[in-house]
Amino acid sequence: MRRIGPFLLEPRLTPSRPVVFGVSLAAVVAALLVGAIVFWAYGLSPWRAYAAIGRGIFGSWPSFSEVLRRAIPLVLCGVGLTLAFRARFWNIGAEGQLLAGAVAATGVALFLPAPENLRLPLMFLGGFLAGALWGLIPALLRVKLGVNDVISTLMLNYVMVYIVEWLVHGPWKGPTMRGFAYTDAFPLSARLSYLPHTRVHWLTLVVGLVLAGLVSWMLARTRLGYEVRVVGQNPEAARYAGISFIVVLSLVMVLSGGLAGLAGVGEVAGIHGRLRSPAHISMGYGYTAIIVAWLARGSPLAAVFTALLFGLIFAAGDSMKIALGLPFQITGVFNGLILFFLIGFDLLMFWRVRLGPKGKAWIGRVGS
Amino acid sequence: MDWAGWLISTVSRALAFGVPLLWGTLGEIYAERAGVVNLGVEGMMILGAFTAFAVSQSAGRPGLGLLCAALVAGFAALLHAFITVTLRANQYVSGLALSLFGLGLAGLLGRGWEGKPLRNPMPTLTVPGLSRIPVLGPMFFQDQTALTYIGIVLALVLWVLLFRTRFGVVIRSVGESPATADALGINVGLVRYLCVVFGGLLAGVGGGYLSVAYRPSWTEGMTAGMGWIVIALTIFASWDPLQAVFGAFFFGALYHLSYRLQAFLAPELLKLMPYLFAIVVLAVSGFGRARWRRRAPAALGVPYVRGER
Numbered sequence: 018m019r020r021i022g023p024f025l026l027e028p029r030l031t032p033s034r035p036v037v038f039g040v041s042l043a044a045v046v047a048a049l050l051v052g053a054i055v056f057w058a059y060g061l062s063p064w065r066a067y068a069a070i071g072r073g074i075f076g077s078w079p080s081f082s083e084v085l086r087r088a089i090p091l092v093l094c095g096v097g098l099t100l101a102f103r104a105r106f107w108n109i110g111a112e113g114q115l116l117a118g119a120v121a122a123t124g125v126a127l128f129l130p131a132p133e134n135l136r137l138p139l140m141f142l143g144g145f146l147a148g149a150l151w152g153l154i155p156a157l158l159r160v161k162l163g164v165n166d167v168i169s170t171l172m173l174n175y176v177m178v179y180i181v182e183w184l185v186h187g188p189w190k191g192p193t194m195r196g197f198a199y200t201d202a203f204p205l206s207a208r209l210s211y212l213p214h215t216r217v218h219w220l221t222l223v224v225g226l227v228l229a230g231l232v233s234w235m236l237a238r239t240r241l242g243y244e245v246r247v248v249g250q251n252p253e254a255a256r257y258a259g260i261s262f263i264v265v266l267s268l269v270m271v272l273s274g275g276l277a278g279l280a281g282v283g284e285v286a287g288i289h290g291r292l293r294s295p296a297h298i299s300m301g302y303g304y305t306a307i308i309v310a311w312l313a314r315g316s317p318l319a320a321v322f323t324a325l326l327f328g329l330i331f332a333a334g335d336s337m338k339i340a341l342g343l344p345f346q347i348t349g350v351f352n353g354l355i356l357f358f359l360i361g362f363d364l365l366m367f368w369r370v371r372l373g374p375k376g377k378a379w380i381g382r383v384g385s
Numbered sequence: 386m387d388w389a390g391w392l393i394s395t396v397s398r399a400l401a402f403g404v405p406l407l408w409g410t411l412g413e414i415y416a417e418r419a420g421v422v423n424l425g426v427e428g429m430m431i432l433g434a435f436t437a438f439a440v441s442q443s444a445g446r447p448g449l450g451l452l453c454a455a456l457v458a459g460f461a462a463l464l465h466a467f468i469t470v471t472l473r474a475n476q477y478v479s480g481l482a483l484s485l486f487g488l489g490l491a492g493l494l495g496r497g498w499e500g501k502p503l504r505n506p507m508p509t510l511t512v513p514g515l516s517r518i519p520v521l522g523p524m525f526f527q528d529q530t531a532l533t534y535i536g537i538v539l540a541l542v543l544w545v546l547l548f549r550t551r552f553g554v555v556i557r558s559v560g561e562s563p564a565t566a567d568a569l570g571i572n573v574g575l576v577r578y579l580c581v582v583f584g585g586l587l588a589g590v591g592g593g594y595l596s597v598a599y600r601p602s603w604t605e606g607m608t609a610g611m612g613w614i615v616i617a618l619t620i621f622a623s624w625d626p627l628q629a630v631f632g633a634f635f636f637g638a639l640y641h642l643s644y645r646l647q648a649f650l651a652p653e654l655l656k657l658m659p660y661l662f663a664i665v666v667l668a669v670s671g672f673g674r675a676r677w678r679r680r681a682p683a684a685l686g687v688p689y690v691r692g693e694r
Contacts, residue, residue, distance in 0.1 A: 055493075059493070107477060109481070158664070158667075158668055158671075161671075162667075162668045162671030162672065163671045164664065164667045164668050164671055165617075165620060165667065167424065167477060167616070168613070168616055168617045168620070168663065168664070168667060169664050169667070171610075171613050172613065172617070172660040172661070172663050172664045173660075173664070175610050175613075175657060175660040176657045176660050176661050178657075179653045179654065179656050179657035179660075180653075180654075180657065182653040182656075183651050183653035183654050186651075186653060187651050187653070304481075304485060307478075307481060311478060343493070344492060344493055344496050346488070346489045346490075346492030346493045346605075347489065347493055348489070349485050349486070349488055349489025349490075349492065349493075350486060350489035350490050350493060351489075352485050352486075352489070353428075353482045353483070353484075353485035353486025353487070353489055353490075354486060356478065356481065356482035356485065356486075357464070357468065357479070357482045357483075357486065360468060360472075360474035360475055360478050360479055360482070361468050361472050361474060363472075363474055364472050364473065364474070
């Protein structure tokens with residue numbers, strides 16, 4: 018226990034849900050306050066900036082639906098990452114896994130002679146498998162050769178970015194696209210439909226929500242889920258209990274990468290209708306999903322809500338670009354700030370603050 | 386084309402491209418030797434690159450630009466140290482946040498500076514005497530900036546400091562066993578702060594080199610993942626400043642070849658080579674497990690709390 022002024026700080030081992038929620042909310046608010054300073058430093062009135070964002074997002078249903086649209090890939094990637102983080106596997110590679118899914122979906126849409134009504138299911142399947150493969154590689158590398166997972170997943174992002182660049186500039190470049198680095202447009206049977214007046218490709222959204230539920234159930238109720246949790250929380254105990262690391266981590270990364278791959282399918286089949294340069298396909302969804310998963314504290318269901326929050330930030334980035342002429346990089350600044358404050362505030366959750374009795378001289382730490 | 390000329394220019398350019406990697410890696414080695422992983426190198430380097438360009442362009446003095454780049458990146462590293470050492474938060478996540486934030490901020494502030502060449506870039510040197518040696522002269526002693534040579538000397542100095550002085554023992558013990566170091570009266574927090582900030586200073590110079598010397602201009606995202614290569618190089622070099630020299634110039638050669646070989650292979654496929662190679666190198670060093678992998682500082686990535694084990 019420590020004393021600061023009139024307050025006593027007591028450690029607590031397991032913070033309750035309201036505390037976790039309150040501290041997380043405080044972190045986001047603090048980040049927005051610092052964001053106000055960034056606006057001010059950029060020569061904008063923070064008040065007017067936030068007002069413009071509010072109008073840009075909440076003004077009408079089509080503009081608000083952009084929040085949902087942006088949240089779709091974040092839900093899928095974020096749910097997958099919560100699973101990986103539960104097993105304490107540092108999957109920083111959702112960006113590359115998403116792009117792998119987009120590539121596979123494009124391959125199926127343009128080059129696989131399949132019956133029209135089977136085309137979309139095959140695209141989703143192919144996207145899942147490609148993302149899963151791109152996720153499986155770092156899992157095997159870590160278990161078999163001790164390759165650091167942060168490095169391998171990150172490097173594979175860059176590898177996939179350049180593979181996509183190569184495809185759209187080279188072999189897959191559409192003959193009808195002249196100077197642009199696009200593939201040909203997908204046939205209609207390979208496109209996802211929207212909710213009316215929006216760009217919300219609802220099928221991907223439904224898939225994401227269902228999978229969030231499934232992964233959550235798997236973590237809580239199945240043997241695999243149990244093993245994932247043990248591997249993450251206490252690797253020594255897992256080894257002692259005879260849990261196979263290679264099986265558990267491989268399955269975790271197949272699912273984690275596969276979910277990100279599905280997000281890639283949604284982007285090409287829902288939004289773009291073709292493969293194009295990686296910066297347009299993803300805009301950093303895979304990296305943002307890390308924050309989505311971290312803020313959700315390992316809960317796939319909570320990741321649905323945190324994905325919505327970051328969908329909001331992406332949509333805000335769009336309206337800042339339109340209303341204030343700010344470059345889209347502002348979303349990176351906000352994402353970084355929120356992440357900083359989240360982990361900075363983490364310590365708060367493990368201390369209870371209350372007014373101490375007067376008069377007594379507490380010296381330093383007692384007990385604890 | 387003659388082979389000698391080709392080889393000479395390849396080695397010379399590899400040296401030049403390896404410089405930012407070398408400076409970044411030397412800094413990260415010190416941070417990790419003290420037990421703190423900093424994944425924010427990419428963010429610190431890009432902040433350094435932007436700062437160096439903006440200051441050099443305004444003040445007309447690239448040296449001043451590099452100094453400011455070091456200070457800005459050092460300040461960013463201070464933030465990482467505060468979050469991971471004082472607040473004891475997760476080092477991986479804090480570093481990622483720093484990279485996201487740095488890339489975003491540099492992109493935001495750098496909008497108006499894009500596409501203009503730097504008016505007076507850092508001068509290249511011709512070492513008197515040595516540069517006239519056939520073959521070796523043009524390879525190593527022409528067309529390099531001072532930072533190439535300072536970097537190599539710095540690596541030597543840092544190696545001696547780390548492995549041959551009491552000062553180095555203090556740093557290494559903090560990274561290997563902070564509890565023991567603490568019991569011996571070493572201020573673990575202070576050592577970690579100093580090493581992380583030192584790492585930031587060097588990463589800032591590495592980033593600044595890109596925008597005032599290697600390619601004297603500013604483009605968004607010009608570090609292009611070099612910061613992540615630095616993290617891989619730190620492992621590849623077994624946390625040893627001298628091995629970092631070889632690793633950095635080896636990857637410098639890879640980067641350079643990815644431009645050089647464009648006549649033979651699609652440029653996009655060549656550009657992914659350094660990243661693929663970083664994985665391959667780490668995987669191959671995983672084979673000789675016992676000898677290679679033991680050298681990671683034992684307390685790397687673990688926040689130190691007195692009284693906890």
